[in-house]
Amino acid sequence: MTTVTMRGPRHRDDPGRRRNQRRRLAVRRNVTAYGFLCGALICFAFFSWYPMVREVVLSFQRTNFVDAPVWVGLENFVTVVQDAAFGPAWKNTVAFTVLALVLGYGVPFVAALVLNELRHARAYLRLVVYLPVMLPPAVGVLLFQWFYEPESGLFNQVLGFLHLPPLDWLNSTDTALVSLVIVSTWMNLGSGTLIYLAALQTIPGELYEAAELDGAGLFRRIRHITIPQTKLILLVMLLLQIVATMQVFIEPYLLTGGGPENSTVSVVYLMYQYAFNFGNINGGNALGVMLMIVLMVFSAVYLRVSREDES
Amino acid sequence: MTRSGCRRLLGPLLASALVLAASACGSGEPTADGAQPSGSGSAGGPVSITVNCMPPKTNKAQRTTYEEDLAAFRKLNPDINIEKVTDAFPCYEPRTFEAKLAGGQLETVFFVNFPNVGRLVAAGQAADLTPYVGELKTFKDYNASLDIFKKDGKVYGLPTDGYGMGLVYNRDVFTKAGLDPANPPKTWAEVREAAKKISALGPGYVGFGEYSGNNVGGWHFTASLYGRGGDVVTPDGKQAAFNSPEGVAVLENLKQMRWTDDSMGSRLYIDWPALMKAMAGGRMGMMLGAPDVLISLRNDFQAKFENYAVAAQPEAKALFNGGAGYMINPKATPEQIRAGLKWIEYEFLTPGKGQLDYVRAKGANLTVGQPYPDLYGADTPSGQEVLRLRSENANVAPEQFALWAQGSKGIPPKAEPGPYAQEIYAILDTPMSAVLTRRDADPAKLLADAEAKVNALLAKKG
Numbered sequence: 001m002t003t004v005t006m007r008g009p010r011h012r013d014d015p016g017r018r019r020n021q022r023r024r025l026a027v028r029r030n031v032t033a034y035g036f037l038c039g040a041l042i043c044f045a046f047f048s049w050y051p052m053v054r055e056v057v058l059s060f061q062r063t064n065f066v067d068a069p070v071w072v073g074l075e076n077f078v079t080v081v082q083d084a085a086f087g088p089a090w091k092n093t094v095a096f097t098v099l100a101l102v103l104g105y106g107v108p109f110v111a112a113l114v115l116n117e118l119r120h121a122r123a124y125l126r127l128v129v130y131l132p133v134m135l136p137p138a139v140g141v142l143l144f145q146w147f148y149e150p151e152s153g154l155f156n157q158v159l160g161f162l163h164l165p166p167l168d169w170l171n172s173t174d175t176a177l178v179s180l181v182i183v184s185t186w187m188n189l190g191s192g193t194l195i196y197l198a199a200l201q202t203i204p205g206e207l208y209e210a211a212e213l214d215g216a217g218l219f220r221r222i223r224h225i226t227i228p229q230t231k232l233i234l235l236v237m238l239l240l241q242i243v244a245t246m247q248v249f250i251e252p253y254l255l256t257g258g259g260p261e262n263s264t265v266s267v268v269y270l271m272y273q274y275a276f277n278f279g280n281i282n283g284g285n286a287l288g289v290m291l292m293i294v295l296m297v298f299s300a301v302y303l304r305v306s307r308e309d310e311s
Numbered sequence: 312m313t314r315s316g317c318r319r320l321l322g323p324l325l326a327s328a329l330v331l332a333a334s335a336c337g338s339g340e341p342t343a344d345g346a347q348p349s350g351s352g353s354a355g356g357p358v359s360i361t362v363n364c365m366p367p368k369t370n371k372a373q374r375t376t377y378e379e380d381l382a383a384f385r386k387l388n389p390d391i392n393i394e395k396v397t398d399a400f401p402c403y404e405p406r407t408f409e410a411k412l413a414g415g416q417l418e419t420v421f422f423v424n425f426p427n428v429g430r431l432v433a434a435g436q437a438a439d440l441t442p443y444v445g446e447l448k449t450f451k452d453y454n455a456s457l458d459i460f461k462k463d464g465k466v467y468g469l470p471t472d473g474y475g476m477g478l479v480y481n482r483d484v485f486t487k488a489g490l491d492p493a494n495p496p497k498t499w500a501e502v503r504e505a506a507k508k509i510s511a512l513g514p515g516y517v518g519f520g521e522y523s524g525n526n527v528g529g530w531h532f533t534a535s536l537y538g539r540g541g542d543v544v545t546p547d548g549k550q551a552a553f554n555s556p557e558g559v560a561v562l563e564n565l566k567q568m569r570w571t572d573d574s575m576g577s578r579l580y581i582d583w584p585a586l587m588k589a590m591a592g593g594r595m596g597m598m599l600g601a602p603d604v605l606i607s608l609r610n611d612f613q614a615k616f617e618n619y620a621v622a623a624q625p626e627a628k629a630l631f632n633g634g635a636g637y638m639i640n641p642k643a644t645p646e647q648i649r650a651g652l653k654w655i656e657y658e659f660l661t662p663g664k665g666q667l668d669y670v671r672a673k674g675a676n677l678t679v680g681q682p683y684p685d686l687y688g689a690d691t692p693s694g695q696e697v698l699r700l701r702s703e704n705a706n707v708a709p710e711q712f713a714l715w716a717q718g719s720k721g722i723p724p725k726a727e728p729g730p731y732a733q734e735i736y737a738i739l740d741t742p743m744s745a746v747l748t749r750r751d752a753d754p755a756k757l758l759a760d761a762e763a764k765v766n767a768l769l770a771k772k773g
Contacts, residue, residue, distance in 0.1 A: 006621070012454060019412075019711055046440065058617065064434045064435050064436050065409050065412045065413040065436070066412065066436060066641045066642065067435065078417045082767065082771060083768075084764040084767065084768075085737070087410035150578065151514065151577055151578075152514075152515075152575070168748070169578075170579065171577060171578075172748060172749075173748070173749075190726075226764075247548055255581075255584060256524065256579075256581060256582035257523075257524025257525035257528075257740070258524060258525070258740070259524040259528075259579070259581065259740060259741070259744040259748075260524075260579070260744035260745065260747075260748040260749075261744055261745050261748070261749075262740045263739055273737060276405040276406045277405060277526060277733045277734070277737070278430075278731075278733050278734050278737075279405070279409075279427075279430040279431070279434055281409055307312065
């Protein structure tokens with residue numbers, strides 16, 4: 001700045017020089033931010049974008065990682081599509097996603113509504129609801145393995161206490177997938193509830209007071225105030241939930257091994273089988289690309305919705 | 312900063328980050344001429360190799376003997392530099408194998424268990440050892456266990472552990488159920504009767520345990536089928552062969568035990584440790600398993616070792632050949648292959664040395680006397696020497712393995728069903744889980760469905 005003043009009026013009107021100076025100042029001001037940005041970019045490049053690009057490339061190749069890879073066009077895609085487990089894997093994944101939406105989407109919202117209405121012990125209950133999130137996912141899943149034990153498991157003991165017949169839970173093609181959805185819902189309940197709760201707390205209290213004065217009951221208040229006011233966050237959570245649940249893996253991997261009779265094989269589980277058990281990493285990548293395309297559609301919708309939210 | 316300025320800065324940043332990532336991750340890219348694993352050493356000078364599967368620190372006794380062997384080998388072979396020894400467990404990890412191979416991090420000498428040998432050979436992911444194996448002193452004494460590492464007359468690895476399937480049982484549970492632990496079942500009908508008596512002991516007791524998922528269900532179906540004289544694929548490997556009376560008998564027997572006798576419990580064992588844990592728990596009577604199961608129950612699952620024994624597989628006409636061995640990195644140089652083979656020979660294949668040093672093992676709180684590894688023909692010098700040393704230093708109760716050794720004598724071993732074994736096992740998981748979860752499961756239909764799937768798979772693979 002001093003330099004500019006000393007050089008006098010001749011330089012003051014030089015637009016190029018002023019532009020450069022402004023740029024230098026802006027860069028200096030933002031150098032820390034750029035540092036952080038670089039770190040994030042490098043991390044994303046290493047751990048997200050590069051693997052994604054490699055996944056796409058490998059899905060069109062046949063390679064043993066010893067000899068030069070061979071381009072095979074759509075051969076890997078044809079192989080996985082013709083696999084007997086391909087249809088069930090997609091069917092199960094879609095079924096899991098839909099069931100997880102019914103349970104996993106609704107339950108946290110209801111829990112948030114209840115927590116929001118409570119006058120006492122709110123902080124304590126919030127902690128209790130969030131506790132499952134603090135457990136490592138594998139621990140949570142294995143805990144349910146014990147709950148689902150046909151003979152001595154907690155759930156069948158509760159059913160017995162209520163004089164209800166025991167269920168086969170993970171051992172039946174009818175109940176195995178639903179059992180996995182219950183695990184998933186329980187593990188993700190905390191995060192969903194907290195996000196909904198945060199959204200609920202941004203709704204001005206006057207709206208509810210006015211509605212109460214107008215004689216609106218609880219359900220009408222939810223229908224005409226809560227849901228419209230949290231519409232965007234509900235939509236964003238819906239899309240995030242779809243993207244997350246379509247990638248279901250740990251539950252079938254640890255609890256059912258894809259069985260019984262392929263009733264819990266998911267797309268990601270099949271991908272794992274191809275890549276690591278069948279020694280066909282290219283087939284696994286082809287499945288990954290298919291799933292990525294489906295998820296990209298939902299992600300695009302999510303981005304559009306969030307942009308609308310910002311505006 | 313203006314938006315366009317930001318974009319100008321972001322562009323090069325993004326590009327450089329991507330290039331950096333690509334170059335870093337691509338350092339291990341396979342090349343047409345075949346890159347070499349790190350530390351290959353210069354031609355003519357000392358050769359450097361890396362090996363895996365050192366026993367973990369938790370297995371103190373075996374770790375100590377292994378470290379002693381490393382030191383002795385280095386002293387004997389000053390021109391061979393074993394520059395790195397890894398102890399990651401499990402020794403063969405399919406989730407990292409190809410990443411390590413692609414990144415140039417796969418050890419020169421690597422462990423592999425039998426179910427994965429076929430596909431590694433088919434994929435060209437192991438070095439051809441044929442020109443070098445003649446230099447090994449004991450190579451000529453190998454028994455049929457070597458066949459699993461052979462393809463088209465070439466040798467791609469060396470078995471270091473091998474055993475046939477049997478019937479593992481808990482002697483303590485047998486006694487409680489009024490059964491004679493010295494006279495375990497010899498037929499499947501006797502297995503059913505024994506299982507019924509064991510499960511009648513009360514809640515938690517399981518007569519017979521079996522796998523049903525994560526490919527281990529198909530693996531055990533194969534073992535049972537081989538025992539009954541059946542086959543998984545035709546001899547040319549082009550068609551499924553398990554939809555046979557023997558295949559139906561395997562499933563029908565399990566179905567009867569599960570639903571008619573209620574002697575298998577209601578829990579599904581979907582992976583290898585699940586059934587092992589249940590067996591180690593002390594309330595399961597029997598399971599299919601090779602003699603190594605007993606040692607694993609002792610070392611890895613803290614079971615009361617003396618309670619367990621292994622007998623011959625009931626009515627067995629062929630024994631599924633389980634085991635493990637070592638292969639060499641396909642990117643290794645001829646000098647590295649020779650050095651790697653020398654290490655394998657010293658540590659695993661020389662009677663009286665390394666892991667076959669039974670005198671030392673006896674004094675190091677390791678079990679001696681179990682009838683494996685079964686690597687050499689019984690009438691070969693190596694085979695006789697191993698048997699002599701083993702019996703002289705045995706410290707396990709003879710009755711734990713004797714019935715298996717006697718009953719399995721002369722029964723031919725049978726290998727995995729080809730390079731697509733894991734895919735076939737995944738398909739065969741379905742009939743196994745069906746008969747263990749559905750009272751109305753139809754074994755014939757289940758096998759017909761699985762047959763169609765396996766035939767489609769094999770046709771596609773050509």
